[in-house]
Amino acid sequence: MKTVKWFKNPEMIIALSALFIGLLTAVISIYSAYIDRAYARASVWPNVELYRSFERHSFSYGVVNSGTGPALIKYARVALDGSPIKRWSDIEAFADISQSHIHNRTLPAEQTITPLIYEGEAIAAILEVDNRLAIELCYCSIYGDCWVVDRNNTPKPVNECVIEHQHAFLQ
Structure with missing residues (x-):
């Protein structure tokens, strides 16, 4: 066999x-x-952008989520000449403004927050301060992916949104 x-x-x-x-x-x-x-992850990817708008007698800052999903804004950092500030009213030129809360918010896709609106005659003083102002936001997607964006509108990925309390913007 x-x-x-x-x-x-x-x-x-x-x-x-x-x-x-x-x-x-x-x-x-x-x-x-x-x-x-x-x-x-891509279907719920937030993309937060900062912008400013000004006309003859008005000035505003805006935050828009141009992404496809909600942005969980974890913190905001605002600094004037490199020194962190807590509130818009800490800046003398911004004493007479309308403001809204910006940190620890959920910004849905295609929605806008206007954290600061000024209407008045002192636009030149506002624009002078604006040139010395740094704004930074840290936001996350619902999946925990996080980014930091500043006024250049180039999101930088980070592991998590962490800021020291004394540097956090509270308004």
Whole structure:
């Protein structure tokens, strides 16, 4: 009787084929889950931008989320000549302004917050202060991906949004 080598045995060929197909299916499933997760993150990706607007007798700062998902604004940092400030009213030129809260807010996609509005005659003084002002926001997506954006509107990824209390803007 002639013996057949183990790898030429029909049952072994079927078993090895089933093993190969199972491994290939597992690899495809893992890759598909990776792609699905990346798509889910991209479908709710916030993109926060800062802007200013001024006309003859009005000036405002705005924050818009031009991304596809909500932005969880964790902190704001505002500094005048490099020194952190807590409130807009800490700046003398901004004494007569309308303001709204900016940090620890959820900004839905395609929505805008206007944290500061000035209407009056002293636009030149406001613009002079504006040139010395630094604004930074740290925000996260619902998946915990976080970015820091400043007035250059170039988001920089960070691991988490952390700021020392004395540097945080409270308004």
